[in-house]
Amino acid sequence: xxxxxxxxxxxxxxxxxxxxxxxxxxxxxxxxxxxxxxxxxxxxxxxxxxxxxxxxxxxxxxxxxxxxxxxxxxxxxxxxxxxxxxxxxxxxxxxxxxxxxxxxxxxxxxx
Amino acid sequence: xxxxxxxxxxxxxxxxxxxxxxxxxxxxxxxxxxxxxxxxxxxxxxxxxxxxxxxxxxxxxxxxxxxxxxxxxxxxxxxxxxxxxxxxxxxxxxxxxxxxxxxxxxxxxxxxxxxxxxxxxxxxxxxxxxxxxxxxxxxxxxxxxxxxxxxxxxx
Numbered sequence: 001x002x003x004x005x006x007x008x009x010x011x012x013x014x015x016x017x018x019x020x021x022x023x024x025x026x027x028x029x030x031x032x033x034x035x036x037x038x039x040x041x042x043x044x045x046x047x048x049x050x051x052x053x054x055x056x057x058x059x060x061x062x063x064x065x066x067x068x069x070x071x072x073x074x075x076x077x078x079x080x081x082x083x084x085x086x087x088x089x090x091x092x093x094x095x096x097x098x099x100x101x102x103x104x105x106x107x108x109x110x111x
Numbered sequence: 112x113x114x115x116x117x118x119x120x121x122x123x124x125x126x127x128x129x130x131x132x133x134x135x136x137x138x139x140x141x142x143x144x145x146x147x148x149x150x151x152x153x154x155x156x157x158x159x160x161x162x163x164x165x166x167x168x169x170x171x172x173x174x175x176x177x178x179x180x181x182x183x184x185x186x187x188x189x190x191x192x193x194x195x196x197x198x199x200x201x202x203x204x205x206x207x208x209x210x211x212x213x214x215x216x217x218x219x220x221x222x223x224x225x226x227x228x229x230x231x232x233x234x235x236x237x238x239x240x241x242x243x244x245x246x247x248x249x250x251x252x253x254x255x256x257x258x259x260x261x262x263x264x265x266x
Contacts, residue, residue, distance in 0.1 A: 018224065031232070033210060033264050042210040042234065042264055052146055063220045064227075069151045071206060071214035071232045073187040073263075079228035080217075 001100035008105040012091045019058070019085030019109055023093050024077050027051055031070040050098055051076050057092040058082055087111040147216060156205060156212040156240075160250075163203050163216050164242055167250045174253030176241045182233060185263030191228040192241030196251060199225035201244045208237035210264060232263035 009024040032048035035041075054066040054076070064080050076095075087109050094104035150162035160169070177191040192202055202225065203216040214231050225243055233239075236258045243251050 022228075031264055061220070063223050065145065065218040067146050067151075067216040067218075069211065069213060069215065071209055071211065071264075073230040073232055077189075077228070077230045079191075079226075081224040081226045083222045083224060 004101055004103040007103045008093055008095070010091065010093055010105055010107055012107065012109040014086050014089070014109050014111060017084065019082045019089070019091075020079065021056060021082065021091055021093075022077075022079045023054075023056075024075060025051060025054070025095055025103075026075055027095075027097070029070060029072060029074050029076075033070070048098060051095050052098050054078060054093065054095045056080060057094075058085055059089050060092075085109055147213075150213045150216070151211060153213070154211060156207040159205060159211075159213040160203070160242060163213055164201065164244050164250055165248060167248060169242060169250045169252040171252050171254070173251045174241050174243055176239050176253045176255035178239055178255050178257050180256070181258045181260070183260045185233040185235070185259040185261055187230050187263070188233050188257060188259075189228070189230050190239055190241075190255075191226070192243070192253070193227075194225035194241075194243045194251065196225060196243065196245055198246040199243045200246050202227050203242045204229065204231065205240040205242065206231065206233055206237055207240065209234045233257060233259045234262045234264040235259050 007026040011022045013020050030049035032044045032046040033042040034045035036043050050070045051068050056064040063082050089109045092106040096102040147163045150159050153159050173194050173196045175193045182188040201218050204214040205212045206214050217227050238254045238256050240252055240254045
C-alpha cells in the first residue's frame with residue numbers, strides 16, 4: 001500500500017463544448033492466469049496485480065468511476081468525454097490497484 | 112479530524128496505512144464495496160452482465176463498439192463503446208471468450224457523454240460486447256467481432 005509517483009499521463013482538452021480526457025497509467029498488469037494443460041483452461045494460479053479503480057474528477061466533482069480487472073492492457077489507457085468544461089478547469093485522476101497502491105494527478109484542461 | 116489523524120499515524124504499521132488513506136480523503140472500504148467483485152469473478156458471460164448491470168433484457172441497439180477487425184496482439188486491443196442514448200448511467204465491456212468475461216465497467220455521472228475508449232486483453236477471437244444502462248434501468252448493447260492472432264491473457 002504505497003503512493004506511486006509519476007505513473008499517470010493525462011491530456012485534457014476543451015473543444016466545442018466538450019472536454020476530452022485521455023489518460024495513460026504506467027502499470028504492468030499480472031493477470032495471474034496459467035494455462036491448465038489438462039483442461040486447456042486459463043486458471044488464476046499466480047498472484048494478481050492490476051488496477052482496480054480509476055476515478056476522474058472535474059473541478060472537484062467525480063465524473064467517472066472506472067472499475068477495471070485483469071483484462072485491461074498493460075499501461076491501461078482510458079478516454080472519456082464530458083459535456084461542458086473549459087480551459088483552466090481542473091481534472092484530477094486517481095487510480096488504485098488490488099494491492100492498495102495508488103497515484104493521482106491533477107492538471108488544468110487545455111484549450 | 113486532524114488530531115485523530117495524527118494519533119492514527121503514530122500507531123502501528125497497518126494503522127498508519129489507514130491513516131494515510133484517510134489523510135488522502137479516501138475510504139478504502141467504500142472503494143472495495145463499489146468494485147463489483149462477483150461480476151469480475153464469474154466465468155459465465157450472462158451472469159457477468161446480470162451482476163454488474165442488473166437482470167433486464169438487453170436490447171441490441173443504440174450502442175456502437177469500435178475495435179479493429181483483426182488484432183495481431185491480443186494483449187493490447189483498442190476498444191471504444193459509444194451510445195446515442197441520453198441519460199446513460201453506466202457502461203460495461205464484456206469479452207465472452209475471455210476466462211473472466213467482464214473487462215471493465217464505468218459509472219458515468221450526469222454530464223458525461225456515453226463514450227469510453229480503452230485498451231484490453233483478448234484471450235482469443237471473439238465478440239466484444241458493450242452494454243449501457245440508462246437512468247430508467249434499461250440495458251442496451253452492441254457487439255463487434257475481433258479476430259485475435261496471439262491471445263493476450265497469458266498462459
